[in-house]
Amino acid sequence: MTKEKRGAVELIAVTKHYGEAVAVDGVNLKVAAGSYCCLLGPSGCGKTSTLRIIAGHESVTEGDVLIANKNVTLRHPSLRGTALMFQNYALFPHLSCEDNVAFGLKMRGVPKAERRAQALEMLRLVQMDAYKDRRPDQLSGGQQQRVALARALITKPEVLLLDEPLSALDPFLRVKMRAELKRIHRELGLTFIHVTHSQEEAMALADLVVVMNGGRVEQTGSPWEVFNRPKTEFVARFIGGHNVMSGRVTRVEMANTLLTAGEYQFIVPHVNAPAGSEVFFSVRADRVSMGLEAADPGSSNALSATVRAVEYQGTQVRIGLECQEADEFSIVVSDREFSERPVSIGDRITAKWEVGDAHCVGPYQTQESGNPNHTQFNQEVLHV
């Protein structure tokens, strides 16, 4: 199989209605050839519909689908250069692994010896050649998934479309298969578009994360950008690990903007918002520090709160707080930090953060430069 990068995908104003329901609402998206793109979002946000539209298993109500710069909107699925790997793998139960993988070639009239050779090559790629004579019911979930992957790849697609490919696996196997998907992506150099509702999966795999909500694209960017520079309140909340708060603008300066919310005042990096407007901002939970003393009256970026949950997560501890200024507020500290300064449910504490750790989301966004090093993420081969 060629290692050259193929298969740029572009969606232009794609909309899909199912009767009254709008599943996909004017989606514009460019996925560069050879990318690993994850469509990420909550249940019902339109991820699967978007994937099926790219595959041609679903028609569009409006808009265009381009693959490798060709308009394929009306083209049959088998003529698009895409392959779709289904969520439940959809293997034929009565066929061996080899025959399952070779099936697509049989349909295309490829002679038996050639399809066997190619099926074996694909099974080798997914490290399942030793199991070629077994039927699906004689395989584990992870092994079935590898066979399904080989079957999708045998038609040599330019774009591989994966619908929640890891959701049926247990957490340990999921992490292992994540690394496998990344290896196969790198070896083949194809475009992968992978639907997931798991932030962790998208962060670990994608070089392009597309966050969807209500049929629309909320944000596209690298995992670093989406996590550290969320553009909307929805993205900050959905991606996790962020506290979202708001206040009304009382003063705008060159470097900072001053907000007030009840008795508190918050200083955030400069945003171009008129006085009196409501500005939303997020602060990463691991950038909030915990003080055991009461906040000084008149101090900025400090909240009084009550500890409501202490969740041990192995390398870190999440402390859930109740405070007036946010529906949900968490602090994440390392397990070492926690053991040095433990807190218990019911304790009153002060949550504090630096101005530079606040990031404004929504209509009034912080204009910040990116991290020049973030492109290195997800580029190395992962070993398991």
Ligand SMILES: Nc1ncnc2c1ncn2[C@@H]1O[C@H](COP(=O)(O)OP(=O)(O)OP(=O)(O)O)[C@@H](O)[C@H]1O
């Ligand atoms: N065949 C259909 N007929 C009617 N409505 C549909 C159909 N398929 C999807 N929908 C609706 O379109 C919306 C988007 O569905 P879609 O399956 O694309 O979402 P999703 O983000 O993939 O969700 P999930 O993560 O739960 O699979 C949902 O509200 C869904 O109910």
